[in-house]
Amino acid sequence: MAKTIIAENVCKGCGLCVDACPKKIIQLDLGKLNAKGYNPAHVVSPEQCIGCAMCAIMCPDSAITVER
């Protein structure tokens, strides 16, 4: 199964990965602030990840790693 890992403290909460994910399983965690003061992206339904890596390609800060 594919696994998406988001480096929470590198994320700047831009939301590009949220829009890029075809499965719509990434959201900004509005209940949390990271070390930079942003709402970090997180994967809400990791079991649905298909490993397409669109999220990692879109992230301007290379905060996302996809293992498959």
Ligand code: SF4
């Ligand atoms: S690898 Fe694809 S399906 Fe998985 S979280 Fe990233 S964009 Fe979504």
Ligand code: SF4
């Ligand atoms: S694209 Fe990168 S920086 Fe932007 S919200 Fe997603 S993980 Fe964070």
